[in-house]
Amino acid sequence: MRRKEVLMDFISDFLTKFVAQLQSPTLGFLIGGAVAAAVSSRLAIPDAIYKFIVFMLLIKVGLKGGIAIRESNITEILLPALFAVLTGILIVFIARHTLAKLPNIKVVDAIATGGLFGAVSGSTLAAGLAVLDAQGMEYEAWSAALYPFMDIPALVTAIVLASIYTSKQKKLAAENEYRSKQEFYGEQKEYGQQRITASGYPHEEQNHRVEIWPIIKDSLQGSALSALLLGLALGLLTRPESVYESFYEPLFRGLLSILMIVMGMEATARINELRKVAQWYAVYAFIAPLIHGFIAFGFGMIAHYATGFSAGGVVILAIIAASSSDISGPPTLRGGIPSANPSAYIGASTAVGTPVAIALGIPLFIGLGQAVMGG
Template sequence: MELLVDFLTRFVTQFQTPALAFLVGGMALAAFGSKLEIPDAIYKFAVFMLLMRIGINGGMEIREANLMEMLLPAVFSAVLGCGIVFLGRITLANLPGVKVEDGIATAGLFGAVSASTLAAAMVILEEEGVVYEAWVPALYPFMDIPALVLAIVLANIYLNRKKDGANTRVKIWPIITESLRGSALSALLLGLALGLLTRPDRVFEGFYDPLFRGLLSVLMLIMGMEAYTRLNELRKVAHWYVVYGVAAPLVHGLMAFGLGYIAHLVTGFSPGGVILLAVLAGSSSDISGPPTLRAAIPTANPSSYIGSSTSIGTPVAIAVGIPLYIALGQAVFGF
């Protein structure tokens, strides 16, 4: 009962945090037909800055960290990315009215990671005073790449079998390289490399870090406007996508919380790290995933996988998931 009360308190309070407030504000503007437009160049710049800040900070911390402590969380991240896709393949992709390739693509997007959700969770944890290892955001590619690769492989195997009635080899390496070339992962990996191999402390403290929260609020505003716009597209596909968009982020996040707790017992993984791992798993890709899936699974309907992710999955992951995992962390770890 105490956990429920704490969650409800945090859920209400969450609407006062800048991240969610700007997300809801963007949805409200779109609902009232506002003509406000934020140029795509600003959106891309905000995403780049956020990921560079996360990457540089993570790289600097990895430089000082015990890599063995990262090993188990990194393995769990890859397991979660793949597990989420497999779970979507045997559930969503087999439901009435859902095309198999659409269901797999949706599962791939939910197995991948949302940079905006991750950034929002980091800010909220810092405001709550919850400590986490600064290298935890570097788990992003360990979950993101396996999920996208597996979704593309499963979809192509299904489509090839449907077309030819036989197994056809799917080349995995081109999929991996295409994922790595995506704008989100490229920025994050560049930041990691710079933080790990150089001494970017001054530019980090004087430029990237001070702008982080302001740019996150702009990104949340854009995400809110797009989320409402995508609702119209979601009405054109099976209602199961709405159910999946609501349930999947929470189920995936709780799975990750359980694995994170195991890592906590084995390696001393921090409570904040466990919460961030749950946030990573509960998020769905909003930057690198959609263009990757559009190119690799052209027969899949973007209205299904992008609509369920952007209009349902992301708001649920931020508004419900983050306060849920923090409340659960408080109940389990007593911080």
Template structure:
């Protein structure tokens, strides 16, 4: 009982943080019919700035890190990304009223990673003084790319069997499409610049000071988008709403358990475990949708984008993040 009250207190406290407050604020003003709009170009610029900051920080940290410490968390990130897709393929995709390719695409989007959710988690953790390996955000592509590739391969195999085709599925174009996505490109560019150059001055003078302010605007946009996407979600089977509410927490807890194994075996930090769980609990909101649209053109975007944006992302940020922080502080630190 005491543990439950402690979690509830921490959970309610999280809603006072600027990150969650702006997300909820966006939902509220959209529900009230506000005509506030953030131009698409501004939104893309903010995402680029945030992921460049995360990438630069990660690259500079990798330069100083023992790469052997990254191997097990990176392996777990790959397994988690693929495992989420397989779990969705044999649960959501088999449910009544769910088209198989729609279910696989949804699982692929939830297996991929949200750069904005990652940035939000970093701000919350830094504001609470939770330390983590600064190379941990570099686990993003290890989870994101395998999830998207596997989802597109599984959907393509299903559709070809359904049509009686024997044509092989080509994997490299899928990988290339993922790497060329705007979010992953920005993150990988930042990692490369942080690793191979000396960007400390521009990082400290430009990218780092703007990070929190830009993230607050992004959370506001995501809140408005989440409410707007509810209408799309109503057009598809209600199973998507159930999946979107449960999947972020189930995926995050699986990742938390594997992160704890890495903690025991190689000393992966509690903060690193939280970030791994956040990556797993998130669903791609930037690069994933266009990649899946190109790779699974017959899938209905209202199903997988609606489920991710309207329910999955708010659950991952508002419920998942406080839960993982509480678990890390209770089970590992405390």
């Protein structure tokens, strides 16, 4: 009986905190932008302004993280960083063995979708930090630096898996073509180390190798990650406290509210793209962010008990896992997996994944963190 009462108290406490999170202004602006686009409003925010806002938010987050890293024990970061890497890789494999198995889903499209959902959204991270600050929930400022530890491994894993799959398919197609030509002509020829291509001409077998460094380089050079890393470097190597407190910190919530309006409008616009591909993408994009967040939350709990990782830090790890890249990820995947359909993975991320991560993921994991750890 006592256990039942404890469980009911926990559920009641969690639901109360979850509902309270849904009333945050961050989510209100997101919904407002979605409604404005849905009613065909002529409201428009220039792309240059959007990119500037993202830059400002991420360099602010990076500055705060760099200052915190400078003042912290580097060993505290190792276990959460390892879990961030594992989460990013695991998310891609989950998509490969779930989404790719569903009807009318191409394997390369599923892998690219997993890569985008494993990568991190800087805007979702900024939104999560804003809500945590508003709730007074403490977290390690360096936890924002977990971003690249999850983002880059996810993108690299997706591109490598897609390349391996594509190479195997090409090899299989060439061998099938060779066998059909043999059967057609009734000939048995020795080709040594050669294969017959789809065009019917023999060539030396190629060693399909994936170059990892160019993928990492493209990720690091992406606008979102570059801004965050620049902020981290400045916070770590210089003394930017005065400009941070007088300029970046006061502007943060105002800029974030504009960003949420833009993202809400973008989500509504992308729904049309999502309709062009299998509806399973919408189902996946709704469920996956929450599952990914719970996986990261579990890893974060291990770090919490092992190293004292804060409740807020656990929540941030879950939030970035629930997010899907909206700035640097798409161009990286376009270049790395050119055979994948951008309407599938970008539509799934922007139209469904990001709104779910912000509107449900952030309040869910904050409420869970407060209920479980009393943060």
